[in-house]
Structures are given as structure tokens and as C-alpha cells.
Amino acid sequence: MIADNIKNVTQRIARCCEKSGRLVDDVQLVCVTKEASVEEIDQAIEAGIRIVGESRIQDAMAKHRIIGDRVTWHLIGHLQTNKVKDAVKMFSLIHSLDSLRLAKEINKEAEKLGKVQDVLVQVNISGEETKFGIAPGGIVEFLKQLSSYRNINIKGLMTIAPEVDDAEKVRPYFRALRQLRDKINAMHLASCELSILSMGMTNDFEVAIEEGANMVRIGRAIFR
Numbered sequence: 530m531i532a533d534n535i536k537n538v539t540q541r542i543a544r545c546c547e548k549s550g551r552l553v554d555d556v557q558l559v560c561v562t563k564e565a566s567v568e569e570i571d572q573a574i575e576a577g578i579r580i581v582g583e584s585r586i587q588d589a590m591a592k593h594r595i596i597g598d599r600v601t602w603h604l605i606g607h608l609q610t611n612k613v614k615d616a617v618k619m620f621s622l623i624h625s626l627d628s629l630r631l632a633k634e635i636n637k638e639a640e641k642l643g644k645v646q647d648v649l650v651q652v653n654i655s656g657e658e659t660k661f662g663i664a665p666g667g668i669v670e671f672l673k674q675l676s677s678y679r680n681i682n683i684k685g686l687m688t689i690a691p692e693v694d695d696a697e698k699v700r701p702y703f704r705a706l707r708q709l710r711d712k713i714n715a716m717h718l719a720s721c722e723l724s725i726l727s728m729g730m731t732n733d734f735e736v737a738i739e740e741g742a743n744m745v746r747i748g749r750a751i752f753r
């Protein structure tokens with residue numbers, strides 16, 4: 530049952546926060562619905578879910594037309610520049626800003642809508658060739674280049690850890706992302722205060738929370 534799964538995940542998050550001396554309210558749960566039907570999403574909302582994460586624009590729009598803004602919509606998947614217009618219309622937070630070209634497009638479309646689009650910069654913290662994201666060493670420069678974009682608000686960083694059999698193996702990546710966030714904040718770059726750390730999925734969210742995640746993206750533990 531979806532409601533039971535959500536209760537279970539919520540309890541695990543709470544226990545983990547307690548264990549690491551964090552406040553439960555400090556960690557936001559993004560319920561990843563990319564493989565869920567509208568009916569299943571409805572059940573999740575009934576069970577208390579307030580944020581849903583989708584990875585493909587087309588699917589997200591179809592679901593959004595039915596479900597509407599009873600929940601907050603986050604984009605967690607890679608965004609192509611030709612889909613930006615639709616993305617800016619429906620998503621409160623885009624987790625996957627990974628290029629200057631994309632930033633330029635988001636800024637342009639947000640400006641047209643009179644919106645300031647909240648975004649996270651996706652970081653390829655593990656350096657895997659198959660992963661999207663800015664390399665850790667290029668983040669500061671990237672953020673500086675974004676500083677002139679008035680219709681983008683950079684709220685934090687996001688990463689996807691490598692798939693491993695034991696979540697302990699990805700702890701160093703989560704730690705590295707938190708340290709990167711702290712380092713950037715200590716630099717006091719213009720209009721750039723990074724508060725959100727979006728990291729941790731079904732297989733590794735507890736380790737991510739222990740390392741400072743305040744937004745976890747969970748799909749399979751809820752819907753499978």
C-alpha cells in the first residue's frame with residue numbers, strides 16, 4: 530500500500546534525522562512519481578505527500594492537467610532547451626540545471642512569464658561520464674556566469690550518486706556535495722545563497738541525510 534510505504538519512508542527519515550541531530554522538518558520529501566499513475570499519485574497525496582518529482586516534461590504535463598496544483602511540482606530529470614517553456618510554466622523547482630545554454634533559456638522563458646524560476650545546479654560529483662551535471666571544479670565559475678540572470682534563483686545543489694550495492698560506498702560523494710555547498714556559501718558570491726542539498730534516493734537516502742541532505746527524492750520505496 531502506498532500510504533503504508535509513505536508512512537514507512539517518513540518514519541525512516543525521522544529516525545535518521547534524530548540519529549544525526551537534525552530536525553525532522555529540515556528534510557523535505559520529494560515523492561518521485563515518474564513511474565506512478567495518476568491514481569497512484571492521488572493516493573500519495575491522500576497520504577500526505579506535498580511535493581512530487583517528475584523527470585519527463587510530456588508525462589508531467591499530462592499528469593499536471595489532471596492533478597493540478599494540489600501538490601508542488603519539481604522537475605528532477607534532464608531538461609532539454611526546447612522544453613524549457615513548458616517546464617517554467619509548471620515547475621516550482623528545477624533540480625537539473627546543468628549548462629549555461631539551459632540557464633539562458635530558463636531565464637528568458639521565466640522573464641516572459643514574469644516569474645523568477647527556482648533552480649538547483651546539478652553537480653556530477655562522482656565524475657561518471659554517463660551523468661549530467663557540472664563538474665565540481667567548474668561550479669564556482671558557473672555560478673558567477675549565472676549572476677546576471679535576473680529571472681533565475683539558485684537555491685542549491687543536486688546530485689545523483691552512482692548505483693552501488695552498499696549505500697556506504699556513496700557516502701563520500703554526499704559529503705563532498707555538502708562541503709562544496711558550504712565552501713561556495715563561505716565565498717559569499719553575489720545573489721547566491723545555497724540552502725538546498727537535493728541528494729538521496731530509495732537506495733541511499735539515509736546516508737544522504739546523515740551527510741546533510743535536506744531534500745530527498747524517493748520513488749521506488751513508495752510505489753514498488
Ligand SMILES: *Cc1c(COP(=O)(O)O)cnc(C)c1O
Nearest residue numbers: 561584605730731746747748749
Ligand atoms: C528516478 C529518480 C529518483 C528516484 O529514484 P528511486 O530509486 O525510485 O527512489 C530520484 N532522482 C532522480 C533524478 C530520478 O531520476
